[in-house]
Structure formats: C-alpha cells, structure tokens
Amino acid sequence: MKVLFIGGTGNISTASSRLAIKKGIDLYHLNRGNATVPIAGVRNILGDIRKANEVTELAKHDWDVVVNWIAFTPEDIERDIALFKGKTKQYIFIGSASCYQTPLSYPVITESTPLCNNLWDYSFNKIQCEDRLQKAYREEGFPMVIVRPSLTYDTVIPIAIGGFNEYTTADRILKGKEIIIHGDGTSLWTVTHSDDFAKGFVGLLGLTQAIGHAFHITSDEILSWNMIYGILAESLGHEAHVVHIASEFICAIEPSFTGTLLADKAESVIFDNTKIKTFVPEFKATIPFATGIKRTLQWLDENPENKFINPESNEKIDRILEKYTSKKA
Known part of the structure; x- marks a missing residue:
C-alpha cells in the first residue's frame, strides 16, 4: 500500500509514521526538509504543499492513501481536492475533537455529536474543512475520511x-x-498517547469501509x-x-x-470510542x-x-x- 503523509513527523503523526512502516506500508512524507525526527524506511519528497511549484513531484504518483496532517483552512482543502481527485483511493483529513458542540448538551461524545464551535477560529475553520469534504464526497465521490484527535501527546x-x-x-x-x-x-x-492513537489511525489506512465516515480516536481513561x-x-x-x-x-x-x-x-x-473499535477491532489504548x-x-x-x-x-x-x-x- 502506497501512502503519502503531508507532514508526518509531528507530535501526533510521528508514532503513526513509525507504526505504518512497521506494518510494511510504503510510506512517503512530503515536507520542507526541516524534520528533526528521522524515521527509517520513509521515502521523503521535498516540498511545501502550500507552494504549487514545489509539489510537481506529486503529480507523478497515484496513491492508495493521502493523509494531510497540516490542513487547517477551507483553502487547504480546496487545494487538496484539486491535487488528489482521481489520484488517491482514500484521503484522510485530520480534524479536531474541539469541533464538537460547545457547550455540550450531552457529555458523552459520539461521532454524531453536532459540530458547532464558534468560540475558537481553529475549531471553526476545521468545521468548515469538514463541510467542504462532505460536499466533495456527496457530489463528486471524493474518497474522504475524517479523523478527530483530542489532546494527544x-x-x-x-x-x-x-x-x-x-x-x-x-x-x-x-x-x-x-x-x-x-x-x-x-x-x-481524556488525554491520549500518540502511540495509542496510531493503533486506531493506521488501522484506517486503506480501509474502504471507512470512506465517507468520521472517527475520533482517544483513550478510554x-x-x-x-x-x-x-x-x-x-x-x-x-x-x-x-x-x-x-x-x-x-x-x-x-x-x-x-x-x-x-x-x-x-x-x-467523555468520548465513546465504539465506532473506531468497530472499524478497527485491534484498536485498544493501553x-x-x-x-x-x-x-x-x-x-x-x-x-x-x-x-x-x-x-x-x-x-x-x-x-x-x-x-x-x-x-x-
């Protein structure tokens, strides 16, 4: 399986990169060459996703999965849809659990909890990103998956x-x-270690049944x-x-x-992790x-x-x- 991580050496994504390599995934990183975390087995493509003239290498590839760890605005999503439509079988957007209804009307959060947070631009922009991806999935068949981490360290x-x-x-x-x-x-x-998050996340890579769905991945502690x-x-x-x-x-x-x-x-x-455990049965935060x-x-x-x-x-x-x-x- 050929997978592209845009980013991939951050606080959350490094553990997912390492686990993907361990599972035999052919993993590429697109980054600007500033990474200080060497990950054996990763193939690096040098470039800035925000600069069109620096990502021409991407057009040479067809991907099984593209993951953007550093998309924050609807403009980022528009660019990615244009870049990867017809070039990837699955696109994963890293959202945020802070997008859930604020304040909550019910304290147990599932993936069907409404998305509504107008108090923080970061969360509001992530919600807009999700809205655009849902539209692209419904109207154009863009193979998106949404993952919402929460305070992962x-x-x-x-x-x-x-x-x-x-x-x-x-x-x-x-x-x-x-x-x-x-x-x-x-x-x-709930705080979640990146190594635990990675178990659920890597299990979604290439999972056809996950397309069109959103998941949060957290500890049960x-x-x-x-x-x-x-x-x-x-x-x-x-x-x-x-x-x-x-x-x-x-x-x-x-x-x-x-x-x-x-x-x-x-x-x-309180996060209900039933959905990620159903789609990725091996996921368990330990x-x-x-x-x-x-x-x-x-x-x-x-x-x-x-x-x-x-x-x-x-x-x-x-x-x-x-x-x-x-x-x-």
Missing part, C-alpha cells in the same frame, strides 16, 4: 495552561511557584484535571501549588486562553497517563532544547493570579 505536555509546546507550568512546579487549574479541577477529560496536573507533578517529583480559578475569570483577564478553555477544556467530556507522561518528561530531559519556558505565558499566569488574589482580598 508524545513530545508535549497535555495540560490547559502553560503546557503543550511549552514547559512553562512544569518549570513552575519544579520551582515551587503557583500554577493555575481552571475551574475546581473536577471536570473530566477518564481523568479529572486535578488528577492530570497531580500526575504531572508527581512525575516531576514535586508538589504542585495549585490555585483553582474559574475559566470565565481566566479568560476575562487573558482572552488568549478563550480557545483552549471556554472553547475546549472548560467542561467535562498507555495510562501516569506512564505516558513519564515517557514525555524523559524525552524532554534528553532533548532539553525543547523545554521552552515562555516568558509571556509566565507573565499571563502571574497577572491572573495577582488579579484573582486581589479580588479575593
């Missing part, structure tokens, strides 16, 4: 404030500084935010000095957190967060250049804490 720290591509909150824990947990910390969430931050602190070997602050207050002081909080992580969500985050922290220790402590995030956290303390006083 490997080389990032999956927390709401001062994490993901930052080491800011981890550094605050190590230094004994106060950290913020939104709300009272009891709302429920449900944790409160207090538990997520507590496990992080324990894995760092330090106590977390937590201040609980309402999401609405946080976003009123720092509107830049609206996307990650009010548009995504402020409420409890890496609990207490194990996975230790792997992430070890990787960061081995690659300290990725421990990005963002001074702007620190300033925002301190400002929110100061305003909250003043309000309480």
Whole structure:
C-alpha cells in the first residue's frame, strides 16, 4: 500500500509514521526538509504543499492513501481536492475533537455529536474543512475520511495552561511557584498517547469501509484535571501549588486562553470510542497517563532544547493570579 503523509513527523503523526512502516506500508512524507525526527524506511519528497511549484513531484504518483496532517483552512482543502481527485483511493483529513458542540448538551461524545464551535477560529475553520469534504464526497465521490484527535501527546505536555509546546507550568512546579487549574479541577477529560492513537489511525489506512465516515480516536481513561496536573507533578517529583480559578475569570483577564478553555477544556467530556473499535477491532489504548507522561518528561530531559519556558505565558499566569488574589482580598 502506497501512502503519502503531508507532514508526518509531528507530535501526533510521528508514532503513526513509525507504526505504518512497521506494518510494511510504503510510506512517503512530503515536507520542507526541516524534520528533526528521522524515521527509517520513509521515502521523503521535498516540498511545501502550500507552494504549487514545489509539489510537481506529486503529480507523478497515484496513491492508495493521502493523509494531510497540516490542513487547517477551507483553502487547504480546496487545494487538496484539486491535487488528489482521481489520484488517491482514500484521503484522510485530520480534524479536531474541539469541533464538537460547545457547550455540550450531552457529555458523552459520539461521532454524531453536532459540530458547532464558534468560540475558537481553529475549531471553526476545521468545521468548515469538514463541510467542504462532505460536499466533495456527496457530489463528486471524493474518497474522504475524517479523523478527530483530542489532546494527544508524545513530545508535549497535555495540560490547559502553560503546557503543550511549552514547559512553562512544569518549570513552575519544579520551582515551587503557583500554577493555575481552571475551574475546581473536577471536570473530566481524556488525554491520549500518540502511540495509542496510531493503533486506531493506521488501522484506517486503506480501509474502504471507512470512506465517507468520521472517527475520533482517544483513550478510554477518564481523568479529572486535578488528577492530570497531580500526575504531572508527581512525575516531576514535586508538589504542585495549585490555585483553582474559574475559566470565565481566566479568560476575562487573558482572552488568549478563550480557545483552549471556554472553547475546549472548560467542561467535562467523555468520548465513546465504539465506532473506531468497530472499524478497527485491534484498536485498544493501553498507555495510562501516569506512564505516558513519564515517557514525555524523559524525552524532554534528553532533548532539553525543547523545554521552552515562555516568558509571556509566565507573565499571563502571574497577572491572573495577582488579579484573582486581589479580588479575593
């Protein structure tokens, strides 16, 4: 099976690339040559998908599957439909579970949960991408599949404030500084290790029955935010000095957190993974967060250049804490 990953060496996609190679898939990566993650067995095509003159090599190939890990806007989708219509048997778009109805009218999410999130441009654009692909499938037979990850991690720290591509909150824990947990910390969430995500995702590659369908792929482990931050602190070997602050207050002081909080992580969500398990029976998430985050922290220790402590995030956290303390006083 001949598969093209546009991207393929990111936080989520690297594990899927490795598993695809392990399963004997003939895997190509289209990238700009900036990847720092060597994956043995991958064939590389040098180019930027956003520059038409740099992707002429793609026209020489017919693909069994094309996966775009870095499509974010309807314009990206229009380009891909034009590029790959008649050139691939399956096209997989990486959407986002943040596209689901916000706020939720029912906390258990299935793939039929309405898509509606007007609070975050990222999610709104992903919804528009899905709409265009659904239209192309219905009217033109474009062989699309939609996959919606949710807070998937490997080389990032999956927390709401001062994490993901930052080491800011981890550094605050190590230094004994106060950290913020939104709300009272009891709302429920799911974090998924990329190695687990890959099991479900790679199982969809080339699966004819999946065409026209959407899937989310997450762990079945449900944790409160207090538990997520507590496990992080324990894995760092330090106590977390937590201040609980309402999401609405946080976003009123720092509107830049609206996307990650009010548009995504402020409420409890529970993902029903029945559909991906039905289509890919071998899918099972086996890496609990207490194990996975230790792997992430070890990787960061081995690659300290990725421990990005963002001074702007620190300033925002301190400002929110100061305003909250003043309000309480």
